[in-house]
Amino acid sequence: MVNEFEIKKEICEVGRRMYEKGFVAANDGNISYRLGPGRFLCTPTLVSKGFLKPSDIAVVDDNGKQLEGARPRTSEIMLHLEIFHALPEINAVCHAHPPHATAFAVAGMEVPCCILPEVEIFLGQVPLAQYDTPGSKNFAETILPHLQNKANTILLANHGAVSCDNSLEKAYFHLETLDMYCRILLLSKQIGQIHQLPAPKVRELLDIKKRLGIADARLDGGQVAVLAGSDDFLRGFSMQAIAQHVADANGHGRGCGIAGATSQEGLPQPLPTARRIFPAVVAGRKLPGGEALGSSSSTVRSRAIEDETERLVQLITDKIITAVSA
Numbered sequence: 001m002v003n004e005f006e007i008k009k010e011i012c013e014v015g016r017r018m019y020e021k022g023f024v025a026a027n028d029g030n031i032s033y034r035l036g037p038g039r040f041l042c043t044p045t046l047v048s049k050g051f052l053k054p055s056d057i058a059v060v061d062d063n064g065k066q067l068e069g070a071r072p073r074t075s076e077i078m079l080h081l082e083i084f085h086a087l088p089e090i091n092a093v094c095h096a097h098p099p100h101a102t103a104f105a106v107a108g109m110e111v112p113c114c115i116l117p118e119v120e121i122f123l124g125q126v127p128l129a130q131y132d133t134p135g136s137k138n139f140a141e142t143i144l145p146h147l148q149n150k151a152n153t154i155l156l157a158n159h160g161a162v163s164c165d166n167s168l169e170k171a172y173f174h175l176e177t178l179d180m181y182c183r184i185l186l187l188s189k190q191i192g193q194i195h196q197l198p199a200p201k202v203r204e205l206l207d208i209k210k211r212l213g214i215a216d217a218r219l220d221g222g223q224v225a226v227l228a229g230s231d232d233f234l235r236g237f238s239m240q241a242i243a244q245h246v247a248d249a250n251g252h253g254r255g256c257g258i259a260g261a262t263s264q265e266g267l268p269q270p271l272p273t274a275r276r277i278f279p280a281v282v283a284g285r286k287l288p289g290g291e292a293l294g295s296s297s298s299t300v301r302s303r304a305i306e307d308e309t310e311r312l313v314q315l316i317t318d319k320i321i322t323a324v325s326a
């Protein structure tokens, strides 16, 4: 028999941690807990999760109808109930907008897997649910296919993330692990290649996961597959290589020139942006396409074209200045 007041205090504590970690701004986010059949605790709407009191926590039934509590329950209760109804072993759900994880959700990019051992064990593959209007029944249902695939943490397109487990702390920790992981991915991509673990080593991690009794769809299928969507992130990262030349002492030339330094005009220039890439490596093999363009994003491609155009304009300007001053 759970102590309802203790669980309410625990919800307040998780809310405080989410707020202090910067996972929720203002009144964002919501937390819920299954007390028993047809009885769930949840956070109120329009109250900051950083400053909750046990008396703020609402009680709702199977359909989200409020049974107790002075403050109206969260507008996102259907998302939580969808999880409780689909997974009887789950008792706690946390929803927030952790910035690094939400960056992936906004970019429409699945988080790549098979990179950090702890993430493989405690999160596994993190799918990306389709976008729908928050609070709606359709929105709640976007996560259903992923729940059936045993995901404990799901990215919500253009929105945030939702996590679940049998205790409030575990559900909250999934959000922490996810955001730290996404932060590391974004940082590592800025300094070089991202290497995935080779398949036999991922298999060893899945064996540990099995011993710990943590579900993972890959344990059933026997497949240690890389998520297709993650290739977008792992594919080479385009370096901004804007061609530079130096200005003469008389100020001719423009860009990042250093007065007095030898002009680079006529010397080989840096390769256009689109070719200066770090190819992505997946389990020891280079990703196809990584060598060629550096990114699957049309935005980066068009930026590379702009850079190249800028370089040509500078070259022509230099020629004209040289001709005029000769």
Ligand SMILES: [Zn+2]
Pocket (backbone or CB within 6 Å): 028, 029, 095, 096, 097, 134, 159, 160
């Ligand atoms: Zn939200």
